[in-house]
Amino acid sequence: MATIDLNLVRAFVAVHDTGSFSNAAERLGVPRSTVSRAVATLEESLGVLLFHRTTRKVSTSTAGAALYARMAPSLAALEASLEELPEREEEPSGTLRVTTTVDLGAMVLSEAVTRFTTRYPDTQVEVNLTNAVVDLVRDGFDLALRVSMKKPLRDSSLIARRVGTIVAQLHAAPVYLARRGVPRTPEELRSHDWVAYPGTMQVLLAGPGSTADVDARPRITCNDMFFVREALKAGAGIGAIPSFMADAEVAAGTLVRVMPNWVGQTGAVYLVHPGRKHVPRKVTAFSELLAELLRQRPLSVARPGEAEENPSPPPRGRRSLTR
Numbered sequence: 001m002a003t004i005d006l007n008l009v010r011a012f013v014a015v016h017d018t019g020s021f022s023n024a025a026e027r028l029g030v031p032r033s034t035v036s037r038a039v040a041t042l043e044e045s046l047g048v049l050l051f052h053r054t055t056r057k058v059s060t061s062t063a064g065a066a067l068y069a070r071m072a073p074s075l076a077a078l079e080a081s082l083e084e085l086p087e088r089e090e091e092p093s094g095t096l097r098v099t100t101t102v103d104l105g106a107m108v109l110s111e112a113v114t115r116f117t118t119r120y121p122d123t124q125v126e127v128n129l130t131n132a133v134v135d136l137v138r139d140g141f142d143l144a145l146r147v148s149m150k151k152p153l154r155d156s157s158l159i160a161r162r163v164g165t166i167v168a169q170l171h172a173a174p175v176y177l178a179r180r181g182v183p184r185t186p187e188e189l190r191s192h193d194w195v196a197y198p199g200t201m202q203v204l205l206a207g208p209g210s211t212a213d214v215d216a217r218p219r220i221t222c223n224d225m226f227f228v229r230e231a232l233k234a235g236a237g238i239g240a241i242p243s244f245m246a247d248a249e250v251a252a253g254t255l256v257r258v259m260p261n262w263v264g265q266t267g268a269v270y271l272v273h274p275g276r277k278h279v280p281r282k283v284t285a286f287s288e289l290l291a292e293l294l295r296q297r298p299l300s301v302a303r304p305g306e307a308e309e310n311p312s313p314p315p316r317g318r319r320s321l322t323r
Contacts, residue, residue: 004045006078009071011038012050016060016068092282093122099136100145103225103245104269105129108299109145112290119289123282131223137274142283144272145290159279160270163291167300168240168264170205171255176235183238183258186212193237194218195228207262229255240264244299269299 014024015035025032043050050064060068096116100109105127113125128134128141136144137157147166176193183189186205196218205212220236222228225245232239233254249255271287273279 004042006075008038008042008045009075011035012042012064013068013072013075015039015051015058016064016072020058090281091122092120092280092285094280094282095124095126096143096282096286097126097128097141098143098145098286099128099130099134099139099141101131101147101225102129103242104145104147106226107244108294109290112286112293115293116286116289120282120285136272142273142280143286146270146272147267148270157275158272159275160272161287161291162268163271164269164294164299166242166244166267166269168267169243169246169260170238170240170258170262170264171229171232171246171250172238172258173233173235173254174256176232176237177256177258179235186214186259186262189214189216189238189259193220195220195222195231195237195239197221197225197228198223205259205262205264207259212262242299266300269294 011024011028011034014027015021018024018027021035021039022032025035028035039050046063046067048063049061050067052059052061098109098113106129109127113127117123117125133146134141134144136142145163146160170189180192181188183192194216196216198221205214218237218239220231222231225241228239229241229245229249231237232241233249238258246255246257250257271290273283273287
């Protein structure tokens with residue numbers, strides 16, 4: 001059987017319920033002729049007579065009554081399901097799928113997700129933490145929180161909104177500095193042990209009015225910033241980690257800022273979602289909540305004497321200090 005247009009079924013059900021083509025047209029908000037044509041088309045498609053028509057009244061045939069019994073409950077359930085889609089509600093609802101890096105997820109996203117689900121009780125959130133870049137469309141994610149240390153994110157299929165800045169700063173444990181000495185200049189850094197993200201060989205530091213290129217040969221590398229931080233706390237060497245991961249450790253005395261007037265590379269944090277004509281309410285609501293949270297508590301706060309927020313990028317072909 002050929003595919004049946006549901007609008008034809010809606011017209012049929014309306015005629016049965018109201019008892020006339022005119023009343024059905026008024027219910028559906030269309031001309032009477034539209035309802036008449038719809039019913040005639042449905043009868044032709046099915047090869048049966050659905051209504052007995054006279055000049056005075058319309059009565060449902062045996063075939064029409066059987067069709068109504070089968071179709072009317074299903075049509076009502078389908079229309080109710082479409083009306084109750086989560087994305088159509090003014091209040092955010094449904095499941096939001098979000099992905100980001102392990103460090104941002106643990107230290108930033110966890111609080112944002114908690115606030116979101118508390119504020120909007122009809123929502124659920126699935127969080128995927130990975131340091132690999134996820135294909136949002138292919139893997140079915142609504143949002144990603146991503147870091148770009150080199151240039152703005154460019155992907156024609158995605159919408160990116162900048163929500164924060166990350167500054168990489170040099171840190172080491174007091175026990176390491178007591179053992180190896182405290183470097184005061186970029187030149188002195190070259191003789192120290194390094195803990196770094198994979199691929200870090202050349203380090204470009206930005207200081208007040210100048211930059212310095214350091215040849216860093218890391219003894220320990222790991223693709224997880226939590227590991228890098230813990231290794232630094234254990235006294236493994238000097239490394240660059242984002243300030244939002246180190247500030248509490250510095251306050252507690254387990255890490256020390258090395259050469260505090262110099263920073264590594266500055267990066268941008270973006271909220272990214274697939275480009276869509278109709279962005280779900282849950283996505284826009286979460287984006288606004290996270291952006292507000294990062295305005296209240298920025299990932300990096302400029303300190304007196306600190307290098308400018310956006311130091312010059314590394315020369316072409318060199319790896320940045322962090323990701």
